[in-house]
Amino acid sequence: MPTPSLLRNLGKLCLGLLLSLAVSADEPTTAQSGRVPLPSPPTAKATVSDTQKCVEPTENIRRFHGQYLRHQRNDTMHRGIRTTKYSLVECINCHVTPSSEGKYPSVKTPDHFCRSCHSYAAVTVDCFDCHASQPEIAITKVE
Amino acid sequence: MKEETPIQSPKRRDFLKTTAVVAGMTVAPGVLLHSFSQVNAADAGKPVDQPVTDAVRWGMLIDTAQCSDGCNDCINACKAEHGLTESVRPEIAPQWIRKVGLKDKLTGKTYSLPVLCQHCENPPCADVCPTGASFKRADGVVLVDRHICIGCRYCMMACPYKARSLVHETLEGQRPHSPRGKGTVEGCNLCVHRIDHGHLPACVEACQTTGHQAMLFGNLKDPNSDIAKKLSQVQSTALRPDMRLNPGVRYQGL
Secondary structure, three states: OOOHHHHHHHHHHHHHHHHHHHHHHHOHHHHHHOOOOOOOOOOOOOOOOOOOOOOOOHHHHHHHHHHHHHHHHHHHHHHOOOOOOOOHHHHHHHHOOOOOOOOOOOOOOOOOHHHHHHHHOOOOOOHHHHOOOOOHHHHHHHO | OOOOOOOOOHHHHHHHHOOEOOOOOOOOOOOOOOOOOOOOOOOOOOOOOOOOOOOOOEEEEEEOOOOOOOOOHHHHHHHHHHOOOOOOOHHHOOOOEEEEEEEOOOOOOEEEEEEEOOOEOOOHHHHHOOOOOEEEOOOOOEEEOOOOOOOOOHHHHHOOOOOEEEOOOOOOOOEOOEOOOOOOEEEOOOOHHHHOOOOOOHHHHHHHHOOOOOEEEEEOOOOOOHHHHHHHHOOEEOOOHHHOOOEOEEEEOO
């Protein structure tokens, strides 16, 4: 004859088993491939030239875009230099493109250009707490 | 220590002391001025790849006789330009420019004037800033670098004009040219993104296009600019001149 406390514990055990089953059923992609899928950021609106895609060679812009942006930010903020080559606004204007329904993704959605890679790399950027993550055209459309 | 007496009549001193701060909170919705009309500041924009220099000092002259009570065109233009739209707690919503009503108690004469960051030559906000986020640009524009602002609000306490606000709420839908965010202090930036390209600040443009002509903007250091010419002809004053901050914003007919 089981004691009432044993019954309670058995109940908890069953609940735990059920929960762990539910959790493992929730992650089919990672469980199947064993890896987080590689990011596939959307294509930019245009290329800088026929030979070069972005304002710097791709391997440089991938590695150093943070430094470029920070340097530009200080130049613009403190010295009023308003060149567009490394401007965050210009990055957004070119890289954040409308979906097939004509909607511009914001940084809140996983298909946003910046978000797609930064989520993969587990890097949290706080640029878009203040800066617009969509081009001007998308924001004026909403208004 | 003896306080130095400012050179001004006691009447005006009292008058400024008893300033009744009335925030112009009435907003007429729908007044949005998006067009960048080319009202030239007579000081064309510098080349974009060049830094600002101290050959320029931006300033503003506000004609109190032309600024009418109840007109909020400059405020609305500022809100539209910078996306100052939060409405969660309107009583603490940031304001970059506000209308202040003044009344001379002796004569009963009332004034209504826009008060914005006065862009002091010796800005107290920059003096007290512990991180260097508050600073004065070479051309005299006083700014907050919100990348390094920690939101301590010392500058808000130091500013005698109450020109700065803290953003209390999480924001969405910021304008690309005017980033703003929760936990940082902000204030009028004289529309640097416009003046660097040779445009007028949004408030001045709105005041001129609606025909009030109460605000004049330009380079104080250029003797041929409209504002320098006018300043040499008319009597004008700074707000609280006793503090010797030498603001870039001056008032005519006060």
